[in-house]
Amino acid sequence: MPEQITLGRYLFEKIKEAGVHSIFGVPGDFNLALLDHVKEVEGIRWVGNANELNAGYEADGYSRVNGFACLVTTFGVGELSAVNAVAGAYAEHIPLIHVVGMPSISAEKQKLLLHHTLGDSRFDDFTAMSQKISIKLKVITEFDDAPKVINDLIETAILTKRPVYLGFPSNFSEALIPASDLTKYKLKLSLPPNNEESENEFVENVIQLMEKAKNPVILVDACASRHAVIEQVEEVARLTKFPVFTTPMGKGSFNEDNSEYYGMYIGALSAPDVKEIVESTDCIISIGGLLSDFNTGSFSYSYATTNVVEFHSNYCKFKRANYEDLQMKGALDNLISKLSKVSLSYQPKLSPPKSKYEYQTAKTCPEGPLIQEYMWKRVSYFLNEGDVVVTETGTSSFGILTTTFPKHVKAISQVLWGSIGFSLPAAVGANFAVDDFKKLNSSYPERRVILFIGDGSLQLTVQAISDACRWNIKPYIFILNNKGYTIEKLIHGPHESYNNIQPWKHDAILNLFADKVEYENLKVSTNEELDELFKNEKFNVPDKIRVIELMLDEFDAPSKLRLQAELSDKINSA
Incomplete structure (x- = not known):
């Protein structure tokens, strides 16, 4: 490794550090100099797609298996062709970084009437369009801060499971930075701990509800897999023996061969025996819920109980009480650590639905x-x-x-x-x-x-x-x-x-x-x-x-x- 490396290489080294080995996108004149540096990083390939929309969808599919993905497009025409795919990733909690090769800083300062613009000498039109579909959006303006910006975006995408946007001016690809920055700025990809007092209070409330439940169910939805708590869900099911149901978006988030798995709940579209079990419950443990129309039988959930506990990626809910900034991963780990010492009144008595x-x-x-x-x-x-x-x-x-x-x-x-x-x-x-x-x-x-x-x-x-x-x-x-x-x-x-x-x-x-x-x-x-x-x-x-x-x-x-x-x-x- 030389004493100095280009900022372009730094970006792709960090993409690799985050676990990505295939990069999707389409070349364009504002990202060509940046793409020169992909080949410098061993173990990464430039896929090279037929169009930007497909590149975005492929990055989405890659991320769902790999845990993170990278999409590279060019300014204006390229990034807008990918917007639909990035919006879908945002809606469905898929982490990826959308790297957009942009005109040089000098071209922006001079307000040159460049191709791929709207002809209004403004260079922020397209970032404004992407603002709503990115959990965080940054454009590099000073290369001294660029390594921190790149790391922050990658970390944010992976920890929040949402897309981020990186604007990369074409004249910054060759900018030199110390090679030691690769080790100096290591990615921090562990979730921060929850507030201990809030987490313990929430978990104690959940356990008390579980202890009283006679007909409980666990309902597993999409964010259980998106936010990597599948193992925790299976452990909760093992310790409680509560019957588990999934939703359409939650399919694959719980082992269907598991003796605790009882089927799929989709409100009015559910099989009659499943509908009867779920809607007569006295306690629902909902994990990773995304209550969209196609996921709920057009909002036809019809359980009567108010004893509902919700575990989400960035908050948890006990009945009507919200626990803001309480992440479900930590809360589920806490719950599991205490369940083995708890005596539950529930006795498994259901036969699996036909x-x-x-x-x-x-x-x-x-x-x-x-x-x-x-x-x-x-x-x-x-x-x-x-x-x-x-x-x-x-x-x-x-x-x-x-x-x-x-x-x-x-x-x-x-x-x-x-x-x-x-x-x-x-x-x-x-x-x-x-x-x-x-x-x-x-x-x-x-x-x-x-x-x-x-x-x-x-x-x-x-x-x-x-x-x-x-x-x-x-x-x-x-x-x-x-x-x-x-x-x-x-x-x-x-x-x-x-x-x-x-x-x-x-x-x-x-x-x-x-x-x-x-x-x-x-x-x-x-x-x-x-x-x-x-x-x-x-x-x-x-x-x-x-x-x-x-x-x-x-x-x-x-x-x-x-x-x-x-x-x-x-x-x-x-």
Whole structure:
């Protein structure tokens, strides 16, 4: 290491220190000098995407598996193309750093009428647009302070699980700083401790409520996985034996093979036996709740008890009392340390709901055309422990709710932000993370990345397949061909032209993108064909990129999607 390094290299060294080994983005003249320094950092690759929106979605998917991601775009035209992806990351608690190559400081001071501007000689138009979708936004103005700014942004993103924005002027990439700054300014990635008095008071209240509970439940939602408390949740369940339910966004946040797992609660959309158990409870322990419409059956939660405890990333709640700045990770650790010394009155007496085992009906393969009722349950037997399952907003994200996951399956779906087209690049990004783990540790277990996406959504972001082929990334891409936007047709306008799409020859996609990489095109039209495909040993090995076209009836849809569509139409019309 030389005595001095460039600020550009410092940035990418710190990105690597934070655990990132693949960087997503698109080159542009204001970030080119910065990108010169990626190759100086061993173990980092520049992915190079077809467009900025896909780069943002891939960074999102990468972060959901890896824990952090980096996106690099250019000023104005580049960063605005990525805004939708960054906004989705903000809404769904995904940590990433969006690095924007900006015009030089001198150009800004002279108010030059540069390309990529709005022609108003202002250089803060776009940072103002990103302010609302970034937990913190900084533009480097003095290179002496730059290392601290870079560290602060990375730390903030990782600890809050939200995107941050770094404006990097083009003339600062070559600025020299002491190489010793790399060790002098180490990243601090541990959460600060909670206020001890507040944490103890909250935990004592929770324990007292638990001691009295006769019919308690634990409800696990998205932020349990986003903020890395899955292990704590399983330990609380083990110590209390309370029945555990997840939400749609919480799927994969609790081991579905666990004896304490009882199913999925979605308000009015829940299975009747699940609905009865949850809504008759006298104590709810809610962990990581995100109460959006698609996550709650359009706000149809209907439990009567006021004995509700909420654990969140930056506050906790006991009944009506808020404990501000009390982080759930510390509170759960405290609770676990005391539960072993507590005598609970609750005695497990519930039999697991029948709906928990509905997937077993897929053991018998019905004859005839492929139908979703069979397909999603059959997927339960195709999945392996540790797989990453990505589903698209719409048919796929509702269908996967009836699939039972093996242990440690990672579920990725954009239930809250719900931007169609997200899932394909997110799956590619997730596969980059899996690939990076494998390169760093040859004994890392084999993990498949499996995507289910509709034919309509595919058309928004199909270039992400090119990104995968460029680096020989090998996801399974299941395309649900149901002739357009089925979820929209179910909500409103079933026969309107605006819900239709131009049909594509899906078996030609890999022929177009896959130059010099091994690939496979498949088509499934019947339940028997799906069953045989999933039984095929060669197909189960992720040794090539695959596109599998699933031929479905235009209006065939999961029952939960039909019910949600009815509720959404009523809300939209109110």
